[in-house]
Amino acid sequence: MENKKNRIVYIVLIILFAYFLENCTTAKDTIAKKTGTQLWSENCIRCHNIPTPVDFSDPQWQTIVLHMQVRANLTAIEAEKIVDFMKNSN
Amino acid sequence: MRQKIILILFFIGISTTYAQTSIQEQLDSIKGEISTLKKVENSHFMLRGFAQFGLDASSDNVSFNMTSFNPILLWRLGNKFLFESEIEMEYMDNQYNLSLGYANASYLVANGITIKVGKILVPFGVFGEKLHPSWVNKLSDAPLGLGHDNGMLPMADIGVEIRGGVQLGLSKLSYSVYTVNGPRLKDGTASQTEAGMLSYENFNDNNKNKAIGSRLGFLPFSNSCLEIGFSAYYAKPGAATSPFANDTVNMDINYKDVKAVLSAIDFSFVKTFTPISGLIDIKSQYNNSAISDATYVNPDTTGMIKTGRYTFKNNSNAFYLQVAYRPTLVNNKILKNVEFVGRYSNYNMPLGSLWYSQQSQLSYGINYWFSWRTVLKLGYQTTSGVPAAMSMNSNTNMNMATNTVNIFQIYLATGL
Numbered sequence: 035m036e037n038k039k040n041r042i043v044y045i046v047l048i049i050l051f052a053y054f055l056e057n058c059t060t061a062k063d064t065i066a067k068k069t070g071t072q073l074w075s076e077n078c079i080r081c082h083n084i085p086t087p088v089d090f091s092d093p094q095w096q097t098i099v100l101h102m103q104v105r106a107n108l109t110a111i112e113a114e115k116i117v118d119f120m121k122n123s124n
Numbered sequence: 125m126r127q128k129i130i131l132i133l134f135f136i137g138i139s140t141t142y143a144q145t146s147i148q149e150q151l152d153s154i155k156g157e158i159s160t161l162k163k164v165e166n167s168h169f170m171l172r173g174f175a176q177f178g179l180d181a182s183s184d185n186v187s188f189n190m191t192s193f194n195p196i197l198l199w200r201l202g203n204k205f206l207f208e209s210e211i212e213m214e215y216m217d218n219q220y221n222l223s224l225g226y227a228n229a230s231y232l233v234a235n236g237i238t239i240k241v242g243k244i245l246v247p248f249g250v251f252g253e254k255l256h257p258s259w260v261n262k263l264s265d266a267p268l269g270l271g272h273d274n275g276m277l278p279m280a281d282i283g284v285e286i287r288g289g290v291q292l293g294l295s296k297l298s299y300s301v302y303t304v305n306g307p308r309l310k311d312g313t314a315s316q317t318e319a320g321m322l323s324y325e326n327f328n329d330n331n332k333n334k335a336i337g338s339r340l341g342f343l344p345f346s347n348s349c350l351e352i353g354f355s356a357y358y359a360k361p362g363a364a365t366s367p368f369a370n371d372t373v374n375m376d377i378n379y380k381d382v383k384a385v386l387s388a389i390d391f392s393f394v395k396t397f398t399p400i401s402g403l404i405d406i407k408s409q410y411n412n413s414a415i416s417d418a419t420y421v422n423p424d425t426t427g428m429i430k431t432g433r434y435t436f437k438n439n440s441n442a443f444y445l446q447v448a449y450r451p452t453l454v455n456n457k458i459l460k461n462v463e464f465v466g467r468y469s470n471y472n473m474p475l476g477s478l479w480y481s482q483q484s485q486l487s488y489g490i491n492y493w494f495s496w497r498t499v500l501k502l503g504y505q506t507t508s509g510v511p512a513a514m515s516m517n518s519n520t521n522m523n524m525a526t527n528t529v530n531i532f533q534i535y536l537a538t539g540l
Contacts, residue, residue, distance in 0.1 A: 065291055065346065076348050079394050079403070082260045082539075083496035093168045097200040103232075104206060105254065107289035107298040107341070110235040 066111065070119025073112050081106070087123035095120040166203075171540075172196045173210070176258035178501070178535030190215055191265075192258055194225060195540070204232040226280050236288040243327075244285050246278040247300040247339040248355045249388040249409045251444075259539035262405075262448050263487050264501050267469035269411065269442025276413050276440045276471070277386065278324045278357065281305055283334070296348060298341035306335025306359035309379050311367040312420050317478040319420035320438050322361055322384060322413070331380070335359035341390075349395040357386040361415075374421050374433075383416045402451035413440045422478065436476030444469035450493075463499075465489040473512065483509035497539030505531045 078084045090098060096117055103113040173195040180187050192214045199207040210225035228242030245253040251270050255261055256279075269276050283304030290297045308326035312319025337357035344350060362379025369375055390409040397404060415438035422434065446467040454460050470484040489503040508528040 065294070080348060080351065080392060081254045083493065085496050094170055096203070097168045097170050097198050097206075098172075100200050100203065100206050101198055101208060104208075104230045104238055104240070104287070107287060107300075109289045109291055109296075110232070112289075 068115070070115035070117075070122075074116050074119055077106060077108060077112065077116070078102075087120045090120070090124065092121045092124070095124065166201070168200045170198050172198060173540040174257045174259045174538065175540065176264065176535055176537040178264055178533060181532045182529060189535075191535070194257070206230045236290045237286065238288050240285040240287065241283075243280055243282050244302065244304070245280050246304065246337065246357075247285070247287070247302070248277050248337060248357055248386065249339070249390045249411060250341075250351075250353060250392065250407075251390075251409055252277060252279045255407065257539065258535075258537040259497050259499060261537075262446065262463065262465045262491060262501070263467055263489050263503055263505075264533045264535040264537070265505075267409075267442070267444035267446075267467065268471035268483055268485050268507075269440075269469070270409070270444070276322070276442055276473075277388075277411055278304070278307065278335075278337075281324060281335070282327055294346035296343040298343065298351070298353075299339070301336075301338045303334045303336050305329040306333065307361045307384060308363075309361040309382055309384075309415070309418075311363070311379060312422065313367045316422045319422065320415065320418065320436065320474070320477050321479055322415065326361075330363045331360065332364065333360040337386075347395075349393060351390075351392045353388075353390040353392075355386075355388040355390070357384075359384045362418075368421065377419050377421065377433075379418055381416075382418050384413065385415075386411070386413045388412070396452060398453065400449070400451075401453040402449055405448040405450075406446070408443075408445040410443045411441060414438070434476075436474050438474050438477065440471075440473050442469070442471045461493045463489075463491040463493065465491060465503075470509075479512050481510055481512040483507055483511060499537050501533065501535045501537065503533040503535070505533065507531075 075084055087095075099108075099113050099117045099120065102108065103110075108116070173193075175193045176191045178189050178191065180189050192212065194213065195211050197207075197209045197211075201207075207227075207229045209227035212221070212223045212225040214221050224243060226243045226245050228240050228244050230238050230240045232238050247253050249270075251267065256266065256270075258264070265271065281304035283302055285300060285302035287300035287302075288298075290299070305326055306329070307322040307324050308330045310318045310321045310323055335357060336359075337355065339353055339355040341351050341353035344352075360380070360382065361384050362382040364380050366375055366378035368377055388409060388411040391407070393404070393406040395404055396402065417435055417438065419433050419435050422432065444467060446465065448463055448465040450460075450463040452460055465488070467487040467489075468485070469487075471481065473479055473481045485505060485507040487503055487505040489501055491502070492500045494500070506528060508526060510526050
């Protein structure tokens with residue numbers, strides 16, 4: 035019985051480790067390939083509704099996204115793509 | 125005749141070249157001006173914020189309530205420097221309060237490393253740092269234990285923080301490490317009924333120790349729909365000297381070795397599901413506070429639970445789970461702006477303390493979103509248990525009355 039339990043634990047750990055490795059090794063480019071639109075919709079909604087690009091001007095978006103980059107720990111690539119998207123859509 | 129034509133062509137050629145040069149110079153000049161203007165835009169100041177106004181109605185009271193007006197000042201210098209500050213204006217207990225929610229400067233040192241100094245929102249869990257603004261919070265108040273009034277958690281403090289986001293393949297890690305002044309242990313000399321509580325309003329530190337803390341958030345999926353966060357916080361909140369130095373009976377008591385260890389787990393899941401035509405938003409946070417044993421003194425003998433010297437197991441915890449659904453994919457213009465919210469929260473303060481309280485709360489809400497940042501919130505809330513004021517006035521721990529309060533709430537909140 036104890037052996038069976040251990041085996042299950044090992045299997046779960048191996049699956050988790052494989053999942054982690056799979057995540058680490060498969061292409062950072064998947065994130066890099068994401069568009070600003072995708073990143074805008076995926077990240078904003080984690081805390082609040084998705085903002086409308088036309089609500090702010092270019093310099094305002096740059097300030098707001100920097101604010102959110104710090105608050106939500108966005109990476110530089112994510113922030114850059116979101117700003118570009120906002121500026122091109124307002 | 126031929127010579128005249130050649131001369132005319134020569135002059136035309138020269139004047140055209142001159143004109144082109146002149147136009148080129150003008151273009152260069154305009155380009156210069158534009159780039160100067162762009163440089164000016166590199167420094168940008170803006171005013172944002174949020175506000176909430178509403179009405180609370182219970183069986184014996186109906187009251188309009190201006191809960192908050194919080195202007196936020198943002199100043200960006202280039203693409204790496206940001207100054208942010210929030211001013212909190214609110215009415216609490218019939219008094220107008222004006223305070224500095226936070227004021228700090230952030231500098232992006234490198235990708236994934238930001239350094240922040242000043243009065244920061246302490247990244248302990250996610251509610252206090254990210255979800256507290258009234259237009260972000262889907263209900264009109266904070267979960268039990270996470271508000272400003274007697275909250276058990278640090279909300280804002282003065283110190284230094286390093287934070288950032290790191291891509292791990294398809295996953296993402298969000299981290300924050302910080303050191304701040306830390307809390308102050310209430311020793312009971314100012315208010316006997318609060319002995320043993322932590323006060324996070326400790327901006328002039330009461331000792332040489334600094335609190336340290338960290339939050340790690342793991343977002344396993346590439347679409348960032350799920351985040352699980354772990355927070356830890358350690359502080360020595362006691363003053364270096366005894367508060368009873370002039371009291372010959374109790375001068376042996378001091379709190380300099382008292383330790384406070386706080387921990388939290390938070391969970392967030394936000395995803396649109398086509399079969400249910402809408403967005404599911406689940407948020408949860410469990411917080412625990414453990415303060416090492418200490419001896420407190422209550423000289424008051426007017427019916428309080430404890431008199432003289434006493435001690436108690438100083439552990440508190442708070443929990444909340446909130447689930448929201450908004451049918452964002454339906455075609456009906458009105459229905460897609462409606463949101464249904466439910467939240468359960470509880471808060472347990474230490475048994476044996478003069479501020480013991482054990483409460484649980486169920487909140488239900490229907491929100492209507494006029495825009496992405498303006499919402500009308502209709503809510504109904506039932507809070508039951510032993511409120512702090514009741515436990516303080518009871519003569520024995522075994523005889524603490526429980527009560528239930530039902531409140532109907534209507535609030536309008538907006539992000540500015």
